[in-house]
Amino acid sequence: MADTSKRKLETTLFGQKYATPLIQAPIGVQSIFNPNGEKGIAKICSELGIPFTLSTAASSTIEEVASAGRDGPRWFQLYWPTDDDITISLLRRARENKYNVLVVTLDTWSAGWRPLDLDSGYLPLVNGVGNQIGFSDPVFRAKFKEAHGIEVEDNTALASREWLKIILSGSVQPWERISFLKKNWPGPVVVKGIQHVEDAKMAVKFGCDGIIVSNHGGRQLDGAVGSLRMLQPIVEAVGKQTDVLFDSGARTGSDILKAFCLGAKGVLIGRPTMYGYAVAGEEGAREVFMGLLADLDQSMGMTGVTDLQASNTSTIVSSNEI
Template identity: 45%
Template sequence: MTMRTAAPGDLLRDIYLAGPDGRAGQVTTNFEALEEAARVVLDPATFAFVAGNAGTGLTGRANREAFDRWRLVPRALRGITRRDLSVSVLGERLPTPVLLAPISAHTTVHPEGELATVRGAADAGVPFVLSSYASHSLEEVAAAAGPGPRWFQLYWPTDDALTASLVRRAEASGYTALVVTVDNPSIGYRPADLDHGFLPMLRGVGLAHYTSDPVFRAALPPNAGTKEVVRHWAGVTGHLALTWERLAWLRGLTDLPVLVKGVLHPDDARRAVASGADGVIVSNHGGRQLDGAAGALDCLSAVRAAVGDGVTVLLDSGVRTGSDVVKALALGADAVLYGRPYLYGLALDGRAGVRHVLRCLLAELDVVLTLTGYGSAEALGPELLAAAGPLPLP
C-alpha cells in the first residue's frame, strides 16, 4: 500500500473529503478521545501498560498542565499563503517537526507491531525512533521503513560488547541518530502494571533486538528458551553504574549523532553536551518513571538557555495536539517526540490508524500556523505565547 503525503493545506481538506466512511477504520479525529477508544479494543493489562503512569500520575498531569499554562496570541493579516512544516535537526532536513517517540513492544497492541507503525509513519512523512525493546529487529524495521529518516533509541546495556553490537547494527541498517535514554536506570513504580503483573519484556515480548544479536545469543545456554532469554536480558539491562564520563566512550564508538533523552535539569544538559552529545531531549519519560517530577515543557526554556542555540533540543512528554507542537517550538524546541496517541492509532487500525493519527496532528499543526500568522515551523518564537490569564497592557 502506497500513500501520498499531502502538502500543508491539503491535510485538513483531505480529512473532510474522506468523511467518516473513508477515514481509517473510522478512527476519531479527536485526540482526547483516542485513549478511550483504545481502552475499548485493548485488554485491561495491555491498556494499563500503554496508558499508565508512575505512582499517582502526578508527573503525567504536570506534563499536560505545563502546556495549559501557555496561550497562543495570534497575529492577523500577515499574508501567509503557504506554510512550511519542515525543520533542520542534526543537520538533516526533516519533513515535519514531529518524530515518533520510542515505545516498547508494539505487538502488545497490534500483531504487526513496529512494522505497521513504521509504515504508517512513512505514509505520513513522519520520522520514526525505534525502541530498544521492540518486537521486531533493527533490520526488519529498517526494511519496512523505506527511505525515510529513522533513529534508534539505546537503553544502554551493562555489557559493552552488546552495546557496541547494537550500535553497529543500527549503523549498518541506516539509522541516522542514536537516542540514549538516561532516565530509567531502574523501571518506575507503575501501579497499573504491578496490579496486572504485566511487563511484556518479562514474557519475552519486545526483545527482538537482543534475540537477534550475536553477542547476546553467544551468552545464552544451548537451546535457550524464553525463560533463559528473559533471565539474561534482565542481567544486562538497567545500567545503574552509568556516569557522564561513559558517554565519551559511546561517542567514540560511532559517528552517528548522539542525543541524550531524559534531561530536565539545565546542568545535566550542559554535562551531556560537554560529554560529547550532539543534542538533548527534554523528557520525563511521559510521566512513567518518577512520580512528582516537573513537567517537561516547564523545563524546556532553561535547558535551551543552558546549551545555546547551536545545540539540538527536542521536547518529549505530554505532546498531544498541533497547538502543543507549536508551543514547544515557540519555547525553544527544534522538534518534538510524539508518543501514546500514535500507539492508540496502531491499536485501533494498524498501519492506517498510525497514518490517520499523524495526518490529523499535522493537519492541526498546519491550521495553527495559518491561524497564528506564521508561514514556517522554524519561524516560531516566544513572542507567540502568553501566560494564561489576562494579557499585560502594552
Template identity: 50%
Template sequence: MVDGPVPDDPQSDGAQSDGAQSDEARAGEAQAAGPFAAFQDSIYLDGLLTGEPPAYPTGASALEEAARERLDPGPRGYVLGGAGGGATMRANREAFERRRIVPRMLRDVGTRDLSCSVLGTESPAPVLLGPVGVQSIVHPEGELATARAAAGLGLPMVLSTASSYSLEEVAAASGSGPRWFQLYWPRDDDVTISLLARARAAGYTVLVVTLDTWYLGWRPTDLDRAYLPFLRHIGLANYLSDPAFLAGLSRPIAEDPTAAIVHWAGMFSDPTKTWSDLAFLRDNWIGPIVLKGVLHPDDARKARDTGLNGIVVGNHGGRQLDGAIGALDALPEIATAVGDDLTVLFDSGVRTGTDILKALALGARAVLLGRPYIYGLALGGEPGITHVLRCLLAEFDLSMALSGHTHLNDLNPKILT
C-alpha cells in the same frame, strides 16, 4: 483489531529533500506537495461524497478513549498508565494548558513551510515518532506498521531497543524513510557494541540514549496485574537476535527460554553509568548522539560540554518518576541555557497540533510523539497511525496559519502568554 481506510491526503507522499538543497528549494517542494491542512478538506469532502465520518477519531480525547476501549486490560494499563498516582502525567498536560497563543492578524499566511532539518535528517515537519517499545501488545504488526506509516509521510521514526521486531526488520519496513535508533544502554559492553553496529549497518543515522530508565518506575497499573511484556518475550527481538547477547547463553533459547529472560534482566541497564561513560558511546557510534530525558539546565550544559549533539527534554511521558516537573515547564530554561550549541528536542505530553506549536515556541527544534500514534496503532494498524499523524500535522499547519505564522523560525516565546 480492524483496519480501516483513511481519506487520501495531498501530503501523503511527504518527500524528503536532499540535505544539500537550499531553503528556497525545500519551500518550493512543500508548496508543491500541498499544505498538511488540506487533510481537513479531504475529511469534509469524503463525508459529503460517502455520508460516512472518518474511520477514526480526530480529537485527542476521543482518540484516547477509543484506544482505551479497544485494548485488553494488560496492554491498556501499560500504554495509558504512568508512574505512581499520575502526577507527572498531569503536570505535562497542565504545562501545555497554562500557555496560551496570542494570534496576529492580517498577515499573508496562504503558504506555510513546516519543513526542517534535525541533526542531518530532513523532514516535512518538525515531528518525529518517538521510541515506544513492545508495540505488538497493541497490534500484531507493531513497529512494522509504525515504520511504514512514518515513511509514508516522510517523518523520522525513532526505534526503541525494546521493539517487538528486530531493528533490521523495522528498517526493511521503513524502506528509504528516515530512522533513528534509541538505546537502552546495556550493562554488557559487547551487546552495546553489537547493537550499535547493527543499527548503523541498517541505516539508522542518529543515536538516542535514554537516561531516565535505569530502573522501571513504580507503575501500580502494571503491578496490580503483574503485567510486564518482557517476561513474555515481548519487546526482546533485538536482544534475541543479537549474536553478542546469544553468546552469553549457555543453551539455545528454545531449550531454556527462562534463562534468556534472566540473562536479559541482568544486563538490560546499568544504573552506575555516569557522564564519563559517554565517551564509550562516542567511540562506538558514527553520527549524532542525543540524550533523552533531560529536565535540568545543568544536565543540558553537561551534554553540550561533553560534545554530544542534542537532548530530548522530557520525563518519559510521566511513566518513570511520579511528581516530576512537567516537561514543558523545564523546556524554556534549558533552551536558554544551551542556545544554538545543542539541538533541543521535546517529548512528553504532546497531544495536539497546538501543543507542537507551543513546544517549538519555547525552544524545541522538533517534538517526538508517543502515545497518540500508539492509539492509532491500536485502532487500525498502519492506517490508524497515518490518520493520527495527518490529524496532528493538519492541526499544526492550521494553528500556524491561524496564529499568523508561516515558518518555524517565526515561533518564539513572545507568541505565547
C-alpha cells in the same frame, strides 16, 4: 491581516532537513497494540518522511524494522547495556541498517514504580515479548549459550531475565562514558530524559549532539515536572550549542507549536500514534500523524506563524501575564 497562506513546517535537526517537525517517539513492545508491531509504524513513518525511533525493547528486530521502513529516516533508541560487547553489537547492527541518529535514554536504567502494572503483574518483557532485539543479537546469544549451555529459544524466561539485567540493570552510566558511544557511533548522539538545566549543560560538555527534554511520558517518576515547563530554561541554557527536542505530552497541533515557540527543534509523538495503531492499524497511525500535521498547519495560520523554525516566545503568553 498578516498573509499566512503559505506556511512552512520543515525543520532541520543535526544538519539534516526534515519535511515535518514530528518524530515517532521510541515505544517498546508495539506488538501489544498491533500484531505487526514496530514494522507497521515504521512503514507509515517512511511514507510520511517522519523519523521512526526504534526502541531497544522492541518486539521486532533491528533488521525487520529497517526492511519495513525502506528508505525512510530511522533513529535507534538505546537502553544502554552494561555489557560493552553487546552495546557495540547493537550499534553495529543499527549502523549497518541505516539508522542515522542514536537516542540514548538516561532516565530508565531501572523501571519506575508503576502500581497498575504491579497490581496486574504485567510486564511483557519477562515473558520474552519485547526482547526481540536482544534475542536476535549474535553477541548476546553467544554469551547466553556460553553461560547456560542452551540457546535462547530453549528457555526464553531465563533469557529474558538475563537480557533485562543487561538493559535495565539498576546502575547508571557516568557522563564520561558518552565518549564510548561517540567512538562507536558515527552519527549524532542524542540524550533523552533531560529535565534539568545543569544536566543539559553536562550533555553539551560531554559532546552530545542533541537533547530530548522528556519525563518518559510521566511513567518513570511520580510527580516529575512536566517537560514543557523545563523546555524554555533548557533551550536558553544550551539551545545555541545543541539541538533541543521536546517529548512527553504533545497531543494537538497547538501543543507542537507551543514547543517550537519555546525553542524546540522537533517534537516526539508517543501515545497518540499507538492509540491510532491499536484502533485501526496502520491506517489509524497514519490518520493520527496527518491530523496532527493538519492541526499544526491550521494553528500556525491562526497565530500568524508562517515558518515553524522562525516561531518564538512572542507568540506565547504565560498564565502569569494574563
